[in-house]
Amino acid sequence: MTETHNEFIDFQFGIMDDLANGRDFRKVAKDARDKIKEIYDTRNNSGDKIPSGLELGVDVNRICNLKCSHCYLADTHIQNEYSNQDDLTSQDWKNLIYDAKDFGVRTLSIVGKEPLLSPDTTKIILETAENRGLNYRILTNGTLIPSEINWLKQFNFSFTSISFDGDEPNHDKIRGQGNYQKALEGLRTAKKAGLENLTANFTTMTHNVNSLDKMLPDLVNAGLDYLSVGFCFETSYNDLSLIPTQDIFYKTIDQLKNASKNIKSITLNLMGKENSEIVAGLWNQGYFKKQNSAILEDFAPSLLFPINDSPKTFAHLTILPLVNYSGFRIGPEGIVTDFCEDLMQHPLKGFGNIKKDSFAELYEKSKTRWKESSENYYQTLQNSLLRK
């Protein structure tokens, strides 16, 4: 562990202590923003102290072949009036990726809505990213991988993530009849075609947690490399009875104790704002121990806490408010949103459009929202911590 790592661990534990002790959340947010800027400046000056970089999220389209009960996107739950009339052209997407790379973006995440329903656009975006030397990853519901594998296998995804929400009955209850087998076939096909770092994204809810151990053997047989576990959070649209509480976090760990050693690693991802009730509950119980923690060097340091050795299993805690600083998300019509909050609006407003604003202007606009979003982040987390 380096001195820099220790410094960042101390800093983040300090944030949690401050919030738990009732320090004004606005002051805590200011300290966090200053620290994050320092991290980015360090990268700019000396190159490699903490590798961090901007991320561009891309919604290739606003259509999906599924209608999952917990979907975070507002337009899944509302009559979708989306028309592709104003969509970006192929040249617009190419220009965007050139500008993004020149500006300093290192990672492109194809996150929505279902990218394999628009293969022509997705291919152009990926080819441009490949030519410009960007890392790129894709998130899909997996059902269309078998029909699209011939072009997918030409790309070197840093991660291919497929959503699985439980064993067959649970997954199909959430994602629609027959979709478990389709997603499983997608995983198998991706493995056979040589796609690397195949990751299952599991969203823990109140009612699917007990099916995790029944689901995993199927996925391992199909070629799973990594498991990424998230905890469903509240939006204006999804069903609140799905949102897990702290005891579900422990049940999740329990479900993973016999997981196959063929899985390269498992992360249980907790986000300070979205999962504030679970994070605060664990913090108040003393679950997070500084001496066990490590730093995950991604956009900015987040914290890792070991749970099991084999397969390697970690709680991954993000408590730095990176929304509006570490990148943004661009939709098919060019609308720019942050990574989370804006997705819960309908109709989607965003804060800019790539047709009118340069990449640099969009980043500046994004940062003007950072003070408010970071304060909102810590207010939510503090409220949960002080509720006890």
Ligand code: SF4
């Ligand atoms: S597959 Fe993803 S985008 Fe489509 S409805 Fe389900 S959660 Fe939403």
